[in-house]
Amino acid sequence: MMKHVLMMLTVILVVVHFYGCNQDDNVMPSGKYENGVMIINEGNFSDADGSVSFYDIDTEEIHLKIFEKENGRPFGGLLQSVTVHNGKAYLIDNLGSKIEVVEAGTFKWIATLSEDLSLPRFFAAIDNKAYVSNWGPYAPDFTSPDSYIAVIDLDNMMVIKKIVVNSAPEGIIVVGEKLFVSSQATSEISVIDTGTDTITGTVPVGFGPAQFVADSQGRIWVACTGGALYALNPVTEEIVASVEIENLTGRISINQNTQSIYLLTSTWAPDYSYTENTVVALNTANPDEVSNIFATRNLYGLGVDSASGEIYLANSNAFLGNGTIIKINPDGSEIGNFAAGRGPNGFIFR
Amino acid sequence: MNTHNTNVSVPLALLSFLFQVVIVAPGFSQDSLQTHTLEEVVIYGMPSSEFITGSHRQYFDSLDVLFPVSTLSDLLQTLTPVYIKEYGSYMLSTISLRGTGAGHTSTIWNGFNINSSTLGITDFSQIPVIAGDRLVLHYGGASALYGSESIGGSVIIQSEGHWNDSPSLSVYQDAGSFQTYRSRVGLRIGNSRVESSTRAYHSYSKNNFSFNNILKPGSPVERQQHASVWQTGLFQDIYWKTGTRSQLSVNSWYHHSNRLIQPTIANTASTDVQEDENLRLAVSFQHTADLDRINVKAGYLHDYMLFNNVFNTTSNQQILQATWSRKITSAVKSTLGGSWKNVAVETNNYAGSVIENHWDMYLWIKYTPFRIWELALNIRQAGASGFRIPLAPAIGSSLDLMKTNSHLILWRLTASGNYRIPTLNDRYWNPGGNPELKPEQSWSVESGFRWQYLHSTETTFTSDITLYNMWVDNWIIWLPQGSYWSPQNLREVRSSGLELTFSGIHHVFKGTIDWTISYAFTRSVNNTNLDEYDRSDGKQLPFVPLHNLSMLVYYNLHNWKFSISENYTGDRFITTDNEDAIDGYLLTDMKISRQVNWIKESLLVLFEFKNVLNKTYYNLPLRAMPGRNFRLGLMYNLN
Numbered sequence: 001m002m003k004h005v006l007m008m009l010t011v012i013l014v015v016v017h018f019y020g021c022n023q024d025d026n027v028m029p030s031g032k033y034e035n036g037v038m039i040i041n042e043g044n045f046s047d048a049d050g051s052v053s054f055y056d057i058d059t060e061e062i063h064l065k066i067f068e069k070e071n072g073r074p075f076g077g078l079l080q081s082v083t084v085h086n087g088k089a090y091l092i093d094n095l096g097s098k099i100e101v102v103e104a105g106t107f108k109w110i111a112t113l114s115e116d117l118s119l120p121r122f123f124a125a126i127d128n129k130a131y132v133s134n135w136g137p138y139a140p141d142f143t144s145p146d147s148y149i150a151v152i153d154l155d156n157m158m159v160i161k162k163i164v165v166n167s168a169p170e171g172i173i174v175v176g177e178k179l180f181v182s183s184q185a186t187s188e189i190s191v192i193d194t195g196t197d198t199i200t201g202t203v204p205v206g207f208g209p210a211q212f213v214a215d216s217q218g219r220i221w222v223a224c225t226g227g228a229l230y231a232l233n234p235v236t237e238e239i240v241a242s243v244e245i246e247n248l249t250g251r252i253s254i255n256q257n258t259q260s261i262y263l264l265t266s267t268w269a270p271d272y273s274y275t276e277n278t279v280v281a282l283n284t285a286n287p288d289e290v291s292n293i294f295a296t297r298n299l300y301g302l303g304v305d306s307a308s309g310e311i312y313l314a315n316s317n318a319f320l321g322n323g324t325i326i327k328i329n330p331d332g333s334e335i336g337n338f339a340a341g342r343g344p345n346g347f348i349f350r
Numbered sequence: 351m352n353t354h355n356t357n358v359s360v361p362l363a364l365l366s367f368l369f370q371v372v373i374v375a376p377g378f379s380q381d382s383l384q385t386h387t388l389e390e391v392v393i394y395g396m397p398s399s400e401f402i403t404g405s406h407r408q409y410f411d412s413l414d415v416l417f418p419v420s421t422l423s424d425l426l427q428t429l430t431p432v433y434i435k436e437y438g439s440y441m442l443s444t445i446s447l448r449g450t451g452a453g454h455t456s457t458i459w460n461g462f463n464i465n466s467s468t469l470g471i472t473d474f475s476q477i478p479v480i481a482g483d484r485l486v487l488h489y490g491g492a493s494a495l496y497g498s499e500s501i502g503g504s505v506i507i508q509s510e511g512h513w514n515d516s517p518s519l520s521v522y523q524d525a526g527s528f529q530t531y532r533s534r535v536g537l538r539i540g541n542s543r544v545e546s547s548t549r550a551y552h553s554y555s556k557n558n559f560s561f562n563n564i565l566k567p568g569s570p571v572e573r574q575q576h577a578s579v580w581q582t583g584l585f586q587d588i589y590w591k592t593g594t595r596s597q598l599s600v601n602s603w604y605h606h607s608n609r610l611i612q613p614t615i616a617n618t619a620s621t622d623v624q625e626d627e628n629l630r631l632a633v634s635f636q637h638t639a640d641l642d643r644i645n646v647k648a649g650y651l652h653d654y655m656l657f658n659n660v661f662n663t664t665s666n667q668q669i670l671q672a673t674w675s676r677k678i679t680s681a682v683k684s685t686l687g688g689s690w691k692n693v694a695v696e697t698n699n700y701a702g703s704v705i706e707n708h709w710d711m712y713l714w715i716k717y718t719p720f721r722i723w724e725l726a727l728n729i730r731q732a733g734a735s736g737f738r739i740p741l742a743p744a745i746g747s748s749l750d751l752m753k754t755n756s757h758l759i760l761w762r763l764t765a766s767g768n769y770r771i772p773t774l775n776d777r778y779w780n781p782g783g784n785p786e787l788k789p790e791q792s793w794s795v796e797s798g799f800r801w802q803y804l805h806s807t808e809t810t811f812t813s814d815i816t817l818y819n820m821w822v823d824n825w826i827i828w829l830p831q832g833s834y835w836s837p838q839n840l841r842e843v844r845s846s847g848l849e850l851t852f853s854g855i856h857h858v859f860k861g862t863i864d865w866t867i868s869y870a871f872t873r874s875v876n877n878t879n880l881d882e883y884d885r886s887d888g889k890q891l892p893f894v895p896l897h898n899l900s901m902l903v904y905y906n907l908h909n910w911k912f913s914i915s916e917n918y919t920g921d922r923f924i925t926t927d928n929e930d931a932i933d934g935y936l937l938t939d940m941k942i943s944r945q946v947n948w949i950k951e952s953l954l955v956l957f958e959f960k961n962v963l964n965k966t967y968y969n970l971p972l973r974a975m976p977g978r979n980f981r982l983g984l985m986y987n988l989n
Contacts, residue, residue: 047924047971048616076565076616076972095617096565109567140660268831274880275831297881315883318829320892321927324883337883342925 031105033066037305037312038089038348040082041341043075044319048095050079051341052107055325057308062338067091067100070107075100083123084348085130085154092120092132099123099132101157104350116159117150124172124179126194128154131179133169134162144168149181151197161197165190170250173212173220175234182209182222184250189222191237203237205230210250215259215284223252223263231287243287245280251346256306259284260330264302274298279313281330293332303347310335314344393484393508395599395634396461397645397673397685398495401714403726404746404764405492406798406816406849410485419522419532419551419983422477422485422505428915428939430487431849431870431898434474436969438612439528439557439976440579443475447489448820449845449874449894450502454770454790457505458496460601460632462649465499467665467693470773472505476581476607476626480534480549482507489849490818491768491794493742494728497710498771501792501822509601511545511589512538516950516989524983526958528976529556532983540589547587554580557612561974562966565615574612574974576621581607596637603630614972627654647671663697685714693774700778708734708771722750732769740769740791756805762798762816767791772837776826782836787826790839794820798849811854820845829880843891845874861907870898876926886926893970895920895934909945914938924971935967954985 036056043050052075054063067075077093084090089104098114119135129151136146144167151161166183169190173180178200179192189203207226214220219231219240225248231241247265254261263280277299278292300316300323315324315337323344327335393399408430417425423443427434433446444452453470456463459482465472488496488504496504512518520536532553539546557577562569583605590598605628613620631650636643649669656662673687691708710732717725728744744766751759772787796818803811825841853866874894879887890896897920904913920934943956958981967975 046614048614049924049930049971071567073564073567073569093616097619112566140658274829296883298883315881316830317884317886317927318827318880320827320829320880321884321886321925322929324885326883339885339927339929342930 031103031107032063033107034105034350036350037303038082038084038350039312039314039325039340039344040079040301040346040348041323042080042300042343042345043078043095044342045078045095047342048077049342050075050077050093050095052079052082052091053340053344055338055340057305060338062340064341066107067102067109070102071109080120081122081346082348083125084350085123085125086128088154090123090125090130092123094119094121097134099152099157111157113152113157113159116162118146118148119144120150121170122172124174125154126174126179129194130154131172131174131181131192131194133165133172133181135168144185147183149179149192163192163197163199165199166202171209171211171222173214175214175218175220178234180212180220180222180232180234182212184208184210184225187224187226189232201237203232203239205232205239206242208250210248211252213252213254213261215254215261216256217284219284221252221254221261221284223248223250225250229261229263229282229287231284241287243282243290245290248280249277251301253302253304253311253347254284254306255304255309255330258306258309258330260304261287262302262304262311264299266299269297274318279311279328279332293330294328294334296326300343301345301347303349305349307349312347314340314346316343316345319343393486393506394510395597395636395645396506396508397643397675397687398714399486400675400683401495401685401716401726401728402488402492402746403716403724403748404762406489406762406796406814408487408489408851410487417479419524419534419553420479421475422479422481423474425479425485426474426487426505427917428900428902429866429868431851431868431900432487433870433872433893433895433898433919434969435893436475436973436975438973439559439574439577440475440555441577441609441612441973442473444471445474445502445505446894447502448818448847449843449872449891450822453499453773454502454822455504456492456496456499457507459507459603459630460509460599460649461634461647461671462630462632462651462669463497463499464630464651466653466773467651467667468663468695468697468699468774470499470770470775474505476605477507478534478551478553478581478583480536480551481585481603482509483512484508484510489816490764490796491766491792491820492744493768494712494714494730494744494766497730497732498739498769498789501768501770501790501820509547509585509587509599511540511547511587511597511599513540513542513545513589514538514989515541518987518989520985520987522983522985524956524981526555526981527979528559530554530981543591545587545589547585547589549585550583552580552582554578559974559976559979561615561977563615563618565972572618575618576610577612579607579609581605592635593637595639596635599632599634599636601630601632601634604628605630612973615974616972623658625656628652641677643675645671645673645675661697661699663695663699665693665695667694668692681718683716685712687712687714695774699775699780700783701780704774704778706734706736706774708732722753724748728766732771734771736785737771737788739771739789740767742767742769756803758800758802760800762800763796765793765795767793772826776837782828782831782834784837787837788824788839790822790824790826792820792822794818808857809854812852814849814851816849818845818847818849840878840880842877843874844877845872847872847874858905859907861905863903863905865901865903867899867901869900872896872898884927885929889926889928890923892924892926893922895922897934904941909947911941911943911945913941915940919969932968932971935965936963937965937967938962950989952987954983954987956983956985957981958983 039053051065078095080094091100097117101111121133132150135144149163167185170184171182181190206224206228229243251264279294301314313326326337457472486506492500517539522534536549588600611622629652634647636645651667653665669691671689675685688711696703712730714728726746730742732739746764770790798816822843824839848871851868874891899918901916924930940959945954964978
């Protein structure tokens with residue numbers, strides 16, 4: 001009897017599975033871009049050729065300009081960042097001050113938000129509300145005195161509120177009911193209550209806080225371009241660890257399995273003809289033990305694939321040519337490299 | 351953080367030049383070939399014009415109705431196979447000669463290099479076609495003759511007296527699409543000893559052309575909202591023959607322009623504005639004796655640029671130049687010269703004001719051992735406080751292989767070393783300027799043939815071919831260094847190519863067909879990799895088209911003139927690794943004019959039809975250009 005029931009269940013499951021797979025994409029989308037690495041190519045200011053590349057880890061195939069391929073038009077802007085949330089990918093154009101929303105798996109265009117944004121940078125979302133850091137229009141001397149966080153209703157793709165913050169808000173992360181925003185022109189992180197969408201306080205850190213990552217213990221780590229890495233307890237809003245690392249660019253990535261954090265530094269070559277970069281590694285368990293695992297030139301971003309532990313480095317080729325992605329192991333040995341788009345600056349591992 | 355790419359959003363200091371450029375009917379009148387020296391045109395007041403032996407030069411002179419009020423940007427695009435980079439309609443236009451950059455061509459106005467002292471380039475959209483009486487395009491390096499920036503070539507503009515006894519007046523007005531209005535007035539008065547030439551111009555365009563916004567779903571048609579431009583200016587020249595063999599010339603030029611900078615399609619909300627104001631003065635005195643000639647020039651170049659009402663740049667240059675030419679024997683002529691220049695720049699783009707002194711000395715020798723063979727040896731040494739400038743030698747040869755009443759075949763050869771001093775922006779931009787930069791240096795060798803054929807009085811035909819090879823070292827490129835960009839002497843380029851021109855005049859029915867086809871093949875190769883992952887070594891430089899073709903045909907019949915011009919610009923790569931490119935395009939323009947003549951006066955009606963096939967094209971990525979557009983003009987001439 002049991003055997004028959006199990007057999008029937010299996011048949012039903014198999015039928016349902018095939019039935020589901022044969023439906024439209026509307027019902028059960030299985031996009032081309034579900035499993036692999038999304039590479040964010042910023043593009044060059046003059047040519048506005050920001051784009052998204054997709055690297056299939058299994059086949060090692062790279063698909064270039066997937067937004068253009070799937071939608072018949074170029075992205076056409078400076079692609080500052082991409083964030084995936086609830087099955088959608090939000091592409092932020094820092095040049096045209098707009099956000100293009102696509103279906104994360106198929107990259108088919110859904111909507112564009114172009115109002116009420118001004119030099120937008122990074123995106124963080126909670127349920128159907130998103131927060132985007134905006135530098136605001138440049139003053140005549142190219143400083144950013146009118147920076148704000150745009151609060152966006154994701155269902156209608158509209159900006160519903162602007163929260164004034166310190167100059168040059170960069171990294172942005174949601175932990176629990178709080179939003180943390182780093183202000184790269186200052187030494188402060190602003191804390192915003194996501195219920196009321198108002199600033200509740202600030203946390204002083206080193207100069208130039210940039211990007212955040214969250215670890216498995218609920219702490220958030222922020223890389224500061226002034227030359228330090230800080231760990232924050234988001235509940236108490238206090239610094240719980242700090243490590244001095246010189247010449248940080250502000251990029252940071254964490255391997256959630258091993259709890260290793262990777263950072264990027266940038267210094268001038270002795271003859272000033274290129275930038276030298278090192279990849280710095282440490283573990284959240286003992287952050288003071290910092291090691292340099294890899295050194296090269298012209299790096300503009302990095303990311304770590306928690307599943308495999310492989311670290312992806314983005315070489316910008318000084319924006320004169322297209323970028324190159326270099327894959328390394330945690331011990332710093334090079335696995336390989338492949339060509340990407342213009343000025344790659346980040347990765348999303350799917 | 352790529353928020354402020356300085357080598358693009360740098361407020362572009364523009365120099366405007368006014369050109370009175372006209373095309374010359376290539377070919378000859380009914381006289382025999384021997385009486386025409388299209389090969390060498392000795393320009394009065396310009397000593398260097400006698401020492402250009404062996405170079406490939408293109409001359410444009412005599413008034414022509416095809417380009418009454420256009421800018422040099424239009425003219426060079428239509429009449430030469432040279433690539434002009436346009437950043438939009440009526441926007442910045444720079445030249446790329448033989449695969450080099452905008453700063454690798456010098457622009458010489460009445461003896462002085464008027465490239466911007468801060469940017470080191472010329473914006474040819476700011477040079478109306480009434481700046482000088484003669485225009486010459488010198489292809490290839492010529493630092494020995496013209497100094498810094500003469501690596502890809504040189505654009506030479508020279509004004510001169512016409513010495514007619516009766517005064518002449520010319521008034522032109524046109525109106526065209528996108529609310530474009532252009533006016534020009536010219537008055538020349540004088541006698542055989544003194545002459546005054548006054549020319550005034552004004553152009554305005556609302557420039558609200560429609561374009562496809564290809565970045566929005568459905569590519570909707572939109573209109574330019576922020577691209578209107580105006581420019582206005584005045585030339586005043588005085589020519590005075592102070593003695594039977596001496597002459598004083600004073601050339602002055604005031605130019606003022608304002609432009610709403612056309613945004614790229616990616617950033618249509620941009621509101622950049624640029625205002626330019628220039629005052630240029632050239633005073634020249636020339637005296638000729640039996641064997642000697644001396645020429646002394648003084649120049650003053652004032653350039654003011656204001657970007658977004660905040661970033662201002664004021665540059666003042668004072669130049670003194672003296673040359674002494676001497677006929678040493680019947681076969682040898684030489685010129686010895688020197689110049690001194692003071693440059694003072696005040697701008698809030700630098701940490702402080704900059705003052706520099708430059709000098710140079712040059713020696714040009716021409717040796718004509720036989721009537722059919724001319725050789726030139728030219729050498730220049732320049733100097734400036736703060737850096738060493740390499741020696742610029744040049745050698746040239748021009749040999750008549752055949753010279754009869756109907757055929758002329760000429761063989762040209764030239765080799766030269768040339769240089770470009772790093773611009774003030776390269777050295778002093780704040781932040782990022784690099785005062786340690788060295789001059790760029792190039793070596794080039796070229797050979798050419800010219801064949802001119804005159805068949806009775808019905809047909810003439812000219813063909814010209816030049817092959818060249820050039821190496822450029824220490825080419826300056828701006829690289830990101832953390833949060834700002836900085837220039838380095840990093841790149842090595844090898845450029846080689848071919849320039850081909852065919853032209854002819856044929857008498858057909860009762861009219862004349864005049865045609866010119868010119869083609870340039872440019873293989874400009876980057877021999878530099880920035881690091882081990884760079885894929886640029888061996889690839890074509892970005893924005894250098896491999897192929898460029900210009901064709902112009904016009905038909906003259908009884909005071910009617912009809913012309914068609916076709917201009918093809920080949921595909922261009924956007925990235926140094928050649929992995930991305932923008933498409934080439936073919937543009938068609940037509941003109942019809944009718945002239946009515948009285949005894950001393952004439953009236954001309956001109957209708958221009960541009961981009962006849964309504965092509966959507968991009969000279970640079972995402973910078974929209976106008977589709978089909980029209981213009982109607984009226985010109986009145988007295989004498």
